[in-house]
Amino acid sequence: MKLDWTDIRGQQRAKTLLENALEMDRLHHAYLFKGLSGVGKRLTAHSLAAVINCQQRPEGDFETPCGECRSCRKIAGGNHPDVVTIEPDGAYIKISQIRDLQTEANKQPHEARRRVVIIDEAHTLTTEAANALLKTLEEPTTRMQLVLVTDQAHRLLDTIISRCQTLRFAPLETDDIQAILRERIDTSDAFDSVPSDQTVGLAAGYGEGSAGRAWQMLESGLLDERESLVRRVIDQRAGRPASLLDLAEDLGRSNDQLEAQLDILKLFFRDVMLLMAADDRDRLVNADLDDLIDQVTDGLSLEGAADRVEAIFEAEERLERNVNPQLVMENLLPRLQLEEL
Numbered sequence: 001m002k003l004d005w006t007d008i009r010g011q012q013r014a015k016t017l018l019e020n021a022l023e024m025d026r027l028h029h030a031y032l033f034k035g036l037s038g039v040g041k042r043l044t045a046h047s048l049a050a051v052i053n054c055q056q057r058p059e060g061d062f063e064t065p066c067g068e069c070r071s072c073r074k075i076a077g078g079n080h081p082d083v084v085t086i087e088p089d090g091a092y093i094k095i096s097q098i099r100d101l102q103t104e105a106n107k108q109p110h111e112a113r114r115r116v117v118i119i120d121e122a123h124t125l126t127t128e129a130a131n132a133l134l135k136t137l138e139e140p141t142t143r144m145q146l147v148l149v150t151d152q153a154h155r156l157l158d159t160i161i162s163r164c165q166t167l168r169f170a171p172l173e174t175d176d177i178q179a180i181l182r183e184r185i186d187t188s189d190a191f192d193s194v195p196s197d198q199t200v201g202l203a204a205g206y207g208e209g210s211a212g213r214a215w216q217m218l219e220s221g222l223l224d225e226r227e228s229l230v231r232r233v234i235d236q237r238a239g240r241p242a243s244l245l246d247l248a249e250d251l252g253r254s255n256d257q258l259e260a261q262l263d264i265l266k267l268f269f270r271d272v273m274l275l276m277a278a279d280d281r282d283r284l285v286n287a288d289l290d291d292l293i294d295q296v297t298d299g300l301s302l303e304g305a306a307d308r309v310e311a312i313f314e315a316e317e318r319l320e321r322n323v324n325p326q327l328v329m330e331n332l333l334p335r336l337q338l339e340e341l
Helices: 012-023 041-053 070-077 095-105 127-138 158-162 174-186 197-207 211-220 222-234 241-253 255-278 287-298 302-320 325-336
Strands: 030-035 083-086 115-120 144-150 165-169
Touching: 012 041, 012 165, 030 041, 041 070, 041 083, 041 115, 041 144, 083 095, 095 115, 095 127, 127 158, 174 197, 174 211, 197 211, 197 222, 197 255, 211 222, 211 255, 222 255, 222 287, 222 325, 241 255, 241 325, 255 287, 255 302, 255 325, 302 325
Parallel strands: 030 144, 030 165, 083 115, 115 144
Antiparallel strands: none
16 A cells, blocks of 8 residues: 555645644654544655654655555564554553554664654553553653544543644545545455445445445445345334344344444434434435334424434434443434334
8 A cells, every 4th residue: 555645635724734743843742643434644644754764855854655665665564674554452452552562762763764653543541551651751762753543532631632643534535435435445356246336425424424334334245235224223112012022033143244333323313313403305305204203203203313323323322332232222212113103
């Protein structure tokens, strides 16, 4: 993979700030890249490492990495000794990983202008690891560039945030997401046949500003099952607990797809809310399901639609806390069912 600065979509403000800092030789010793997952934070971090260390870049000038020199090739291949990515070991980033970082911080880079350390999913730092990292941030060295990447900045210590320069990465526009999806489709063997433009457009809508989420939805193959899923859920009848429990068991069993299924339900009811509140069909994500949306709109109040969206958000939060998926669905499904369509 070639790391080309110009290929980073939709993040011009963050890119411009980094370009200016590099050109003026005023890079902050530690950056915090925050924003939705799947909007280009990690790509920007690795591209920044390539820009800093490109052997064809004149010192003091900003240029996109050449992609051809020894440094660019190693960084793109993930085997540069001075570009290190720290990721969770299991569920957390542990203090031993930060201690290894501190040992390296006191050494000269092996072959790069500057060692770049990318701490991915920085919000997973244990308390001990976060406190150890704080010491490194308080005693910066010109030998090392730190980049913390997170989509949950609220979980970081305030003292860590205050010692980083924060760059907010914006949600991506739908057109940018579609372009990213098509580029990935061209190099992927995940599909038996090339997804249609309509399917790519739907996936981009489901991404809600995140190309990563859109890709997951496209790859899941669930887009073609939206109407079936929605009907199964909203057509559950009160007074039939056995049927509801069966459906909860069925959905809870497919744990790897449950997040995507909840997204489908959430965006469906959001479309219902949008149509009821603004009567704007052009903004519907599930515009091809307009007949079903109309049916639900006729039998539901705006408050009822909002309650269902909120219930799905709560279910997603419970899943993040590792609550049993079947129990989550047993709690959620009665809150989504309609008496009749």
